[in-house]
Amino acid sequence: xxxxxxxxxxxxxxxxxxxxxxxxxxxxxxxxxxxxxxxxxxxxxxxxxxxxxxxxxxxxxxxxxxxxxxxxxxxxxxxxxxxxxxxxxxxxxxxxxxxxxxxxxxxxxxxxxxxxxxxxxxxxxxxxxxxxxxxxxxxxxxxxxxxxxxxxxxxxxxxxxxxxxxxxxxxxxxxxxxxxxxxxxxxxxxxxxxxxxxxxxxxxxxxxxxxxxxxxxxxxxxxxxxxxxxxxxxxxxxxxxxxxxxxxxxxxxxxxxxxxxxxxxxx
Ligand code: 13P
Numbered sequence: 232x233x234x235x236x237x238x239x240x241x242x243x244x245x246x247x248x249x250x251x252x253x254x255x256x257x258x259x260x261x262x263x264x265x266x267x268x269x270x271x272x273x274x275x276x277x278x279x280x281x282x283x284x285x286x287x288x289x290x291x292x293x294x295x296x297x298x299x300x301x302x303x304x305x306x307x308x309x310x311x312x313x314x315x316x317x318x319x320x321x322x323x324x325x326x327x328x329x330x331x332x333x334x335x336x337x338x339x340x341x342x343x344x345x346x347x348x349x350x351x352x353x354x355x356x357x358x359x360x361x362x363x364x365x366x367x368x369x370x371x372x373x374x375x376x377x378x379x380x381x382x383x384x385x386x387x388x389x390x391x392x393x394x395x396x397x398x399x400x401x402x403x404x405x406x407x408x409x410x411x412x413x414x415x416x417x418x419x420x421x422x423x424x425x426x427x428x429x430x431x432x433x434x435x436x437x438x439x440x441x442x443x444x445x446x447x448x449x450x451x452x453x454x455x456x457x458x459x460x461x462x463x464x465x466x467x468x469x470x471x472x473x474x475x476x477x478x479x480x481x482x483x484x485x486x487x488x489x490x491x492x493x494x495x496x497x498x
Contacts, residue, residue, distance in 0.1 A: 237456070238396065238440050238463035239483050240272040240357065241470025242297065242325060252279035255473050256286040262477035263292060269484045270463075272323050273470065277311055284320020295323030295357065298331060301344035313352035324349050325465075327359045327383060329402045339382030346383065350394065357396045357442070357465065358383055360423070364403035372401075373422055380426050391434030397423060397441045398465040404445025406467060413454045413461075416443045420460035449478045456486035 247255060252275045263271060274295040275283045284294040296319075300310035316324055326349060327342035342358070349356040360379040362372045376399075389395065399419050404411050411419070420441045428436035443455050444465030455461050463483060470476045 235438065235440055235462050236268065236270055237483050237486065238270040238272070238442060239480055240274065240295065240323070240325075240398075240442065240463070240465050241476050242328070242444075242465060242467050243273065243275045243471060244297070244330070244467060245276060246471055247275060247279060249279045249282055252276070253282050253286060255471075256283045256292075258473040259292060259477065260287060260290050262473055263480050264290070266291060266477075266480050266484050269480060271480055274323070274325055277319075280316070280319040280321060288320065293322045294320055295325060296321050296354075297325050297328070299324050299326070299345055299348060299354075301341070301348040313348045313354055316354060317352055321354060323355045323357060323396075325357045325359060325398075327379075329359060329361055329400055329405060333402070339379055342379075342383045343385055346387070346395070350387075355394055355396060357398050359398045359400055359444070359465070361400040361402050361405075361445075367401065367403065372419065376419065376423060377426060380423060381430070384430065387431075389431045389435040389439075391432075391438055393435060393438035393440065395439060397427075397439060398444050399423060399441060400444035400465060406446070408446050410446040410448075410451050410455075411443065413458050416455055416461055417458035420458070424460055447479065449475060449482060452479055452482050453486055456483055 272293040272295050274297045287294055296316040299313050299316055300307050303312055326345045327337055331337040346356045360376055362375040366375045401411050423441055424436050440462040441460060442463045442465045443461050447464040447466045448469050
């Protein structure tokens with residue numbers, strides 16, 4: 232079995248002005264400096280990206296965009312390209328977040344083009360998928376995930392190098408305080424990993440990190456991280472406060488997700 236480094240990412244969504252983001256970045260940098268065996272990423276708003284990336288340069292915290300356009304440049308008012316993100320200091324980008332699917336017309340097809348653009352610019356995509364409450368209640372969770380994965384990654388080939396991160400974020404758990412149970416999360420992650428194995432082979436599927444997102448908090452992260460296919464978290468609300476987010480980082484470090492021989496330690 233591959234040993235997967237745990238990963239935690241803070242999606243700041245449309246929160247924090249430039250100066251607030253700068254303040255948070257300074258605080259996070261010092262709070263997280265000693266964290267080991269974990270990868271950390273924050274995704275500020277576009278207007279704060281450059282400043283935050285300057286502050287976090289050389290630290291153990293990577294910076295990501297929250298979206299991109301698939302074209303290099305052109306008459307696309309309000310959009311941002313992969314090259315602009317890398318130039319601002321990003322190494323990662325969130326793609327296909329349910330809020331973009333729900334409110335801004337993101338589809339599996341645009342997600343596919345965006346992942347391609349990100350990979351071409353050496354940005355690591357966080358490919359977001361997840362079912363709505365009604366899809367879960369009608370028993371369609373797996374068919375929804377199946378379609379999102381197949382269409383989102385249509386036409387790609389991946390080898391053992393997992394330069395893609397999958398984020399399973401059940402829509403009903405985002406910002407609602409309703410976290411998926413650890414069993415629900417594991418069942419979905421296992422399904423996604425199995426599908427990735429069918430599509431791209433075992434080496435890729437066992438190397439790829441699958442994060443859980445949806446009301447992750449310090450009091451539920453350990454239970455989720457103990458599950459064999461949960462490799463980290465994509466955190467919204469609880470990532471806005473540097474103290475809470477650093478707490479999550481250290482909780483995840485302690486759960487060091489080298490799943491084969493080092494399960495979570497108890498506190
Ligand atoms: P919350 O942690 O606020 O539920 O948001 C999750 C999310 O959407 C991260 O991308």
